[in-house]
Amino acid sequence: MNDETTMRRKRAVDDELNFLETFNKSIIDSISDTLLVIDLSDFKIISTNQVALKQLNLQREEVVGRFCYEVTHHTSTPCKPPNDVCPIYELLKTGNSVSVEHTHFDKENNKIYVEVSAHPVRNHEGKTVLITHIAKDITERKLMQEKLLNSERLATVGGLALTLANDLRNPLQAIQSATYWLKNDYSRLQNSPIGIKMLQIINDSIKYSDNIVKALLDFASSKTPMIKKINVNTVVKKALGQVEIPKNVELITELGHIPQIEADKDMLKQVFLNLTENGIEAMENGGALRVSTRRIEGFVEVSFRDTGIGVPRENLDKLFNPLFTTKSKGMGLGLTICKKLIEAHEGSIEVESDEGKGTAFRVKLPIHQSEVNSRSTVNSNILVVEDGAGVFDSVRKIIEHRNEVPK
Numbered sequence: 001m002n003d004e005t006t007m008r009r010k011r012a013v014d015d016e017l018n019f020l021e022t023f024n025k026s027i028i029d030s031i032s033d034t035l036l037v038i039d040l041s042d043f044k045i046i047s048t049n050q051v052a053l054k055q056l057n058l059q060r061e062e063v064v065g066r067f068c069y070e071v072t073h074h075t076s077t078p079c080k081p082p083n084d085v086c087p088i089y090e091l092l093k094t095g096n097s098v099s100v101e102h103t104h105f106d107k108e109n110n111k112i113y114v115e116v117s118a119h120p121v122r123n124h125e126g127k128t129v130l131i132t133h134i135a136k137d138i139t140e141r142k143l144m145q146e147k148l149l150n151s152e153r154l155a156t157v158g159g160l161a162l163t164l165a166n167d168l169r170n171p172l173q174a175i176q177s178a179t180y181w182l183k184n185d186y187s188r189l190q191n192s193p194i195g196i197k198m199l200q201i202i203n204d205s206i207k208y209s210d211n212i213v214k215a216l217l218d219f220a221s222s223k224t225p226m227i228k229k230i231n232v233n234t235v236v237k238k239a240l241g242q243v244e245i246p247k248n249v250e251l252i253t254e255l256g257h258i259p260q261i262e263a264d265k266d267m268l269k270q271v272f273l274n275l276t277e278n279g280i281e282a283m284e285n286g287g288a289l290r291v292s293t294r295r296i297e298g299f300v301e302v303s304f305r306d307t308g309i310g311v312p313r314e315n316l317d318k319l320f321n322p323l324f325t326t327k328s329k330g331m332g333l334g335l336t337i338c339k340k341l342i343e344a345h346e347g348s349i350e351v352e353s354d355e356g357k358g359t360a361f362r363v364k365l366p367i368h369q370s371e372v373n374s375r376s377t378v379n380s381n382i383l384v385v386e387d388g389a390g391v392f393d394s395v396r397k398i399i400e401h402r403n404e405v406p407k
Contacts, residue, residue, distance in 0.1 A: 034114070036133040037121075038068050038088065043078060045071060046130070055137065057107040068133060072104040087118035088131055095120070095128075104135065113142040171205035178202050225264035225344050232258060232300050232365070233293055235265050239272035240291065248286030256294040261367045267341045268365075271349075274334045275304040275361050282308025282359060295367075299347070302363045310355035319351055 034052035036045050048063050056063070056071065063071055068088075069078050079086040079102070090098040097119045104112040114135040121130035178198040233255040245251050279289045287307035294301050311319065320339045342349045346366050353359040 031134070033137070034135040036063075036068060036071075036135075038131040038133055040088070040129055040131055043067050043069065043088065052135075055106065055112060056104070072102070072135075074105050074109065087116050087133070091118045091120060091131065092128075101138070102135070111139070112137060113139045171209045174205045175202050178205075225267055225341075227262050227264060229260045230263050230265045230268075231260055232263075232268070232302060235268050236272055236291060236293060236302060239269045240276060242273060243276050243280070245289075246280065246286070249280055249283055250288040252288055252290040254290065254292035256292065258293050258295045258300050259367055261300050261365055263345050263365060267344070271338045271341050271363065272302065272304075274338050275363075278334065278361075279304050279306035279308065279359070282306050282310075284308075287358070296364070298367055299364045300367060302365070303360060304363075305358060305360040307358040310357055311351070311353040311359055312355055316351060316353060320349075 031049055032051065034055050035047075035049040036052060037047040038044065039046050045064055045066060045068055048060065053060060053063065058071070069075050069086075073079060073084065078089070084102045085100050087098045087100050090100070097117060099115065099117045102114050102116050104114050106112060115138050116133060116135045119132045119134070120128040121132060123129050178201045236253075236255065240251065240253070276289070276291070283289070283306055289307075290303070290305045292303045292305075294303075320335050322333060322336045339349050342363055342365070348364045350362045350364075351359065352362075
């Protein structure tokens with residue numbers, strides 16, 4: 001009797017366990033997003049749902065028992081920046097649920113953009129032993145965003161081509177006119193004030209054209225900073241030394257006691273030159289340009305504050321946009337390039353302005369870089385579209401002077 005009772009109880013327990021197993025499987029398979037249950041001790045998958053198998057185009061036995069990163073990322077090591085942040089590591093840091101964006105791959109190596117959320121499963125002692133890894137497919141949304149970005153890039157390129165054509169045509173026409181006068185009456189104009197003026201026009205126009213080409217190269221190039229220990233105050237002094245300060249502008253420098261940082265001195269000098277020149281140009285009627293440095297926690301801040309005309313509130317958000325400019329001359333790439341160079345250092349550049357009173361740019365640079373690059377790389381292509389052979393040859397000479405050949 002006791003044996004029969006024991007057997008009945010055992011069967012009841014087995015039935016209950018089978019029901020719970022079936023019930024749990026039904027719940028897991030009813031989830032519309034992919035689900036992986038991961039053992040925290042070794043990052044191996046112990047359970048999954050049908051949605052995950054369908055999305056990855058795998059059989060259950062190809063998933064369960066394998067490392068999560070091996071299945072979803074086709075790698076032999078866990079996820080790590082800069083490609084993907086491991087949500088499990090992040091969860092262990094905070095103890096809370098984490099959400100990140102990842103790129104997964106199916107069996108045929110097709111990309112699947114997903115939004116991953118990781119949640120802890122704790123035992124009776126409150127210790128996290130399992131992780132539920134839920135991935136929402138956002139591929140369609142990401143492709144739409146990429147399509148929109150491509151459209152914006154094309155619009156930018158179109159605007160850039162138009163600006164380039166207009167800006168280069170003016171100095172080239174000036175060169176053409178001056179050359180014409182010199183050619184037709186060279187002997188008379190050779191040593192005359194008119195002849196000297198014509199030569200000056202040619203020289204100034206070439207410099208202006210060269211600045212346009214340089215801005216395009218900087219905008220199009222992909223550069224990795226040549227990281228070295230540098231003194232920012234020294235770079236600031238060199239940049240200021242290269243700028244001609246008008247008599248009606250007072251230059252005030254307040255260089256604080258700051259540590260050396262890891263950065264590319266030439267890139268920073270280019271930024272500091274641009275911000276200094278912008279400040280001076282904003283003060284046509286004179287004023288003061290205050291350049292200061294200081295340390296703020298793990299950063300060094302370089303500030304450029306002028307007492308010029310200021311920037312209208314509606315234009316502040318556009319200042320770093322390519323091709324946006326409020327100047328009568330210029331392509332509107334200077335601040336875009338500054339932002340690009342500072343972000344290459346994992347830093348930031350901010351602006352604040354009070355219309356009629358002045359503008360301040362603040363550059364924040366980390367003292368230490370997370371990754372040190374020992375070599376710089378530049379990849380750039382410039383398409384010159386022009387039906388005039390003379391204009392094309394002029395542009396070719398300018399670019400060849402900078403070791404870039406137009407195609």
